[in-house]
Amino acid sequence: MTGTTPAKQPANNTPSSNPVLRxxxxxxxxxxxxxxxxxxxxxxVVDGGVGLLSALIGTGLAVIFMGVTAATILLANRFSGSDLFVGAFFGIVLGGWLLKFVVFLVVVIILKDQAWVNPVVLFLSLIAGVIGSLIVDVLVMMKSRMPYVSDVTLPNQSTDERPEQK
Amino acid sequence: MDATTVLAEITGSIATVGYGLAAIGPAIGVGIVVGKTIEGVARQPELAGRLQVLMWIGIAFTEALAFIGIATAFIFGF
Structure with missing residues (x-):
C-alpha cells in the first residue's frame, strides 16, 4: 500500500461480539x-422409548431456546451500519426473547398432557440442557479475546474470527 | 357462604400462578441488564461489542431461571 488511500476506507462498525457468539x-x-x-x-434405561423421547425433547428445548438470544444478537448485528442500530438491536433481541417465551409456554402446555412424555425425564433433561448451555456460554466468554473497540483486528486472529471488512 | 369457602372454591390451574411468579424475577433482571447495556452503548458506542457479550451472559443466566420456573410450574403443577 502506498499510503494514498487508507483514510478513505469507512470504519467497520461490525460489533466485536460476533465471533464470540458464533x-x-x-x-x-x-x-x-x-x-x-x-x-x-x-x-x-428409566422408561424405555418414552424416556428416550422425553430426554431428547427436553435437551432440544433447552438448547434451542437458550441459543435464541445469541442468534438474535447475531441477526441484529447485521444492521450495525444503520442509524437505527440501537433501536433495531434491542427490538430484535427483546422481541425474540418475548416470542421465545410465548412459544416455550405453548410447547410446555401441549407436552404436559401427552401420554408419550415422561415429565420427570423431560424436566431433568431440560435442566441439564440449560445448565450445560450456561457453562458453555461462560467458558466461551472467559476464553474469548475481544478488542475493546469494534473496528480493529487483533494480531494472530484467524480469518474467520475477524469482523467482516466492508 | 363465608369467605373461607369462597376462597376454597376458586378453581383453575395453579401452574398459571407459578408462571406469574417465574416471570417476575427474570423480567426485572433482564430489564436491568438491557437498560444498563443501553446506557453503556449510549455513552460509548464503540464498546458495543463487549457490552453485547456481557448482556448476553446476563440474559442467559436470568432466562435460565425463567425456563426452569415455567417448566416446573407447567410440568408438575396440575
Missing amino acids: RALTLGGFVALGIAVVGGIIGF
Whole structure:
C-alpha cells in the first residue's frame, strides 16, 4: 500500500461480539448433542422409548431456546451500519426473547398432557440442557479475546474470527 | 357462604400462578441488564461489542431461571 488511500476506507462498525457468539452457538450445539446422548441413554434405561423421547425433547428445548438470544444478537448485528442500530438491536433481541417465551409456554402446555412424555425425564433433561448451555456460554466468554473497540483486528486472529471488512 | 369457602372454591390451574411468579424475577433482571447495556452503548458506542457479550451472559443466566420456573410450574403443577 502506498499510503494514498487508507483514510478513505469507512470504519467497520461490525460489533466485536460476533465471533464470540458464533463460537458459543457452535460449541453449545456440540454440548447439546452430548447431553442428548447421555440423557437419552438414561431416559431409555428409566422408561424405555418414552424416556428416550422425553430426554431428547427436553435437551432440544433447552438448547434451542437458550441459543435464541445469541442468534438474535447475531441477526441484529447485521444492521450495525444503520442509524437505527440501537433501536433495531434491542427490538430484535427483546422481541425474540418475548416470542421465545410465548412459544416455550405453548410447547410446555401441549407436552404436559401427552401420554408419550415422561415429565420427570423431560424436566431433568431440560435442566441439564440449560445448565450445560450456561457453562458453555461462560467458558466461551472467559476464553474469548475481544478488542475493546469494534473496528480493529487483533494480531494472530484467524480469518474467520475477524469482523467482516466492508 | 363465608369467605373461607369462597376462597376454597376458586378453581383453575395453579401452574398459571407459578408462571406469574417465574416471570417476575427474570423480567426485572433482564430489564436491568438491557437498560444498563443501553446506557453503556449510549455513552460509548464503540464498546458495543463487549457490552453485547456481557448482556448476553446476563440474559442467559436470568432466562435460565425463567425456563426452569415455567417448566416446573407447567410440568408438575396440575
